[in-house]
Amino acid sequence: MNKLHVDVAIIGTGTAGLAAYRAARAQGKTAVVIESGPYGTTCARVGCMPSKLLIAASEAAHMLALAPAFGVHPGPVRIDGKAVMARVRSERDRFVGFVLESVDNIPDQDKLRGHARFTGPQSLQVDQHTAIEAARVVIASGSTPVMLPQLKDVGERVIVSDAVFDWTDLPASVAVIGTGVIGLELGQALHRLGVRVSVFARGGSVAQLSDPEVLHVAGKALGRELDLRFQQLIVGARQENEEVVLTTRDAAGAERTDRYAYVLVAAGRTPNVDRIGIEHAGLELDERGIPLFDASTMQCGTSHIFIAGDANNERPVLPEAADHGKIAGENAGRYPDVRPGLRRTPLTIAFTEPQIATLGETYRELCAQGKPKFAVGKVSFENQGRSRVMLQNHGMLRVYGEYGTGRFLGAEMIGPRAENLGHLLAWACQARLTVAQMLDMPFYHPVIEEGVRTALRDLALELEKGAPRASSAPDNTPGV
Ligand SMILES: Cc1cc2nc3c(=O)[nH]c(=O)nc-3n(C[C@H](O)[C@H](O)[C@H](O)COP(=O)(O)OP(=O)(O)OC[C@H]3O[C@@H](n4cnc5c(N)ncnc54)[C@H](O)[C@@H]3O)c2cc1C
Numbered sequence: 027m028n029k030l031h032v033d034v035a036i037i038g039t040g041t042a043g044l045a046a047y048r049a050a051r052a053q054g055k056t057a058v059v060i061e062s063g064p065y066g067t068t069c070a071r072v073g074c075m076p077s078k079l080l081i082a083a084s085e086a087a088h089m090l091a092l093a094p095a096f097g098v099h100p101g102p103v104r105i106d107g108k109a110v111m112a113r114v115r116s117e118r119d120r121f122v123g124f125v126l127e128s129v130d131n132i133p134d135q136d137k138l139r140g141h142a143r144f145t146g147p148q149s150l151q152v153d154q155h156t157a158i159e160a161a162r163v164v165i166a167s168g169s170t171p172v173m174l175p176q177l178k179d180v181g182e183r184v185i186v187s188d189a190v191f192d193w194t195d196l197p198a199s200v201a202v203i204g205t206g207v208i209g210l211e212l213g214q215a216l217h218r219l220g221v222r223v224s225v226f227a228r229g230g231s232v233a234q235l236s237d238p239e240v241l242h243v244a245g246k247a248l249g250r251e252l253d254l255r256f257q258q259l260i261v262g263a264r265q266e267n268e269e270v271v272l273t274t275r276d277a278a279g280a281e282r283t284d285r286y287a288y289v290l291v292a293a294g295r296t297p298n299v300d301r302i303g304i305e306h307a308g309l310e311l312d313e314r315g316i317p318l319f320d321a322s323t324m325q326c327g328t329s330h331i332f333i334a335g336d337a338n339n340e341r342p343v344l345p346e347a348a349d350h351g352k353i354a355g356e357n358a359g360r361y362p363d364v365r366p367g368l369r370r371t372p373l374t375i376a377f378t379e380p381q382i383a384t385l386g387e388t389y390r391e392l393c394a395q396g397k398p399k400f401a402v403g404k405v406s407f408e409n410q411g412r413s414r415v416m417l418q419n420h421g422m423l424r425v426y427g428e429y430g431t432g433r434f435l436g437a438e439m440i441g442p443r444a445e446n447l448g449h450l451l452a453w454a455c456q457a458r459l460t461v462a463q464m465l466d467m468p469f470y471h472p473v474i475e476e477g478v479r480t481a482l483r484d485l486a487l488e489l490e491k492g493a494p495r496a497s498s499a500p501d502n503t504p505g506v
């Protein structure tokens with residue numbers, strides 16, 4: 027067994043791990059990164075980038091399908107599944123290539139291949155070949171897709187999202203389990219590329235939404251084109267040759283059996299903290315086995331161990347993994363002089379169409395603080411000028427403000443260009459603007475941002491009315 031002494035050991039070379047390594051080295055400390063899987067990061071290999079490449083192809087197909095409504099007739103459309111997947115994979119490889127270059131730039135003595143496990147609070151073992159004594163440790167081990175127990179042993183046609191990006195052609199049909207971000211992004215993209223898709227939800231959730239009104243509109247907007255089946259139980263499945271025979275049960279108890287080329291399980295991701303010997307790290311764990319940590323420093327308790335990225339499950343998206351990693355790496359380097367790092371206003375975007383965005387405090391979080399502490403303004407995009415011009419007039423934006431101060435607190439939306447509106451509103455939220463200050467900003471014409479102004483004006487009126495007495499407050503139970 028090789029022996030290694032290092033200031034900072036980092037488990038994982040994803041986005042969080044690489045950021046932590048750079049930050050720890052910048053503090054003048056020795057550091058080593060340990061990787062058990064392929065280099066390249068989840069985001070570039072099987073996450074953000076290949077999924078957005080598939081969505082881009084589906085948007086091209088969708089524009090052609092929409093064109094006749096503008097009086098533009100593109101003629102017979104042919105989707106070449108092999109060409110679609112070839113571009114997804116080759117552009118994906120290009121993005122992965124940039125990450126591989128940055129890994130190549132890490133000196134060999136700072137990189138270890140193998141599965142890392144704690145053997146004690148300051149000791150790690152990598153496979154059977156290296157024992158590390160580390161003064162500080164950063165856990166940046168990412169997350170793994172959940173597999174439903176009833177689908178686990180059905181066969182190779184039951185897959186998780188990783189497998190989609192290795193397809194060399196588009197399949198004839200896919201059942202998607204889960205209406206989270208992955209299920210909806212991939213389900214809609216495949217549908218628009220001519221794949222027969224059904225999306226099954228066990229409840230009524232739609233991506234990351236918690237505002238019941240936005241949730242309702244989202245279910246309708248996405249259900250206009252997608253075969254979305256809510257309140258479905260996955261009873262079981264069997265593989266017959268190259269098909270999966272899937273049995274589901276609806277809320278009334280009626281069972282239904284359909285055949286699909288693939289069943290794509292998109293039922294969430296679980297942090298990789300279960301196979302890293304966390305029980306030997308001497309940390310206090312929550313009910314999911316994740317070490318308790320401070321979200322401003324990433325420090326686990328008062329220990330020399332830090333946790334970053336999907337592994338801590340705080341905000342499992344790429345920009346947060348990068349921020350977490352930097353904070354964790356800096357603090358590991360500086361330990362015991364641990365300092366709060368920059369945390370930004372939360373922002374999440376689902377790249378469906380219409381897009382879905384949440385930012386600032388969500389409806390669920392605001393409700394949890396007790397009612398009636400916040401006012402709500404809204405706009406529907408059904409009759410919003412520019413949205414209608416572009417035939418993208420579906421969706422709703424709800425914005426939240428604080429009684430008394432008039433401060434803008436957050437928003438949830440499904441609607442056209444939510445990726446842009448989401449950023450605009452998140453910046454206003456982080457700048458701690460009031461609703462009145464936001465309404466003093468310029469709005470051009472005709473733009474979708476005029477919809478934001480309508481919602482803010484509505485919110486300003488609600489704020490003026492003041493907080494309702496508790497007894498007359500509307501029920502504000504978050505959606506599921
Ligand atoms: C399909 C999909 C689409 C997505 N789209 C978006 C998007 O559009 N926008 C967005 O912001 N986010 C998106 N995400 C989320 C984003 O990809 C993740 O939040 C981010 O990549 C997490 O980075 P990380 O560094 O925490 O984990 P990872 O990049 O997964 O890195 C963790 C690394 O640790 C390694 N590891 C684990 N255990 C050990 C061990 N014991 N020893 C050694 N190494 C270990 C793993 O092999 C892995 O390489 C998407 C995710 C998926 C799956």
Ligand SMILES: NC(=O)c1ccc[n+]([C@@H]2O[C@H](COP(=O)([O-])OP(=O)(O)OC[C@H]3O[C@@H](n4cnc5c(N)ncnc54)[C@H](O)[C@@H]3O)[C@@H](O)[C@H]2O)c1
Nearest residue numbers: 204205206207208209228292293294295342343375376377
């Ligand atoms: N655009 C983006 O930023 C983006 C895109 C994709 C993924 N991601 C990240 O990846 C994470 C994982 O995505 P995801 O869609 O897998 O998870 P998710 O948590 O968003 O959604 C999981 C879905 O699976 C359903 N589900 C859970 N258990 C189930 C069960 N036993 N039976 C049936 N359905 C079940 C849930 O009801 C939900 O609809 C997201 O939380 C997000 O952070 C982000």
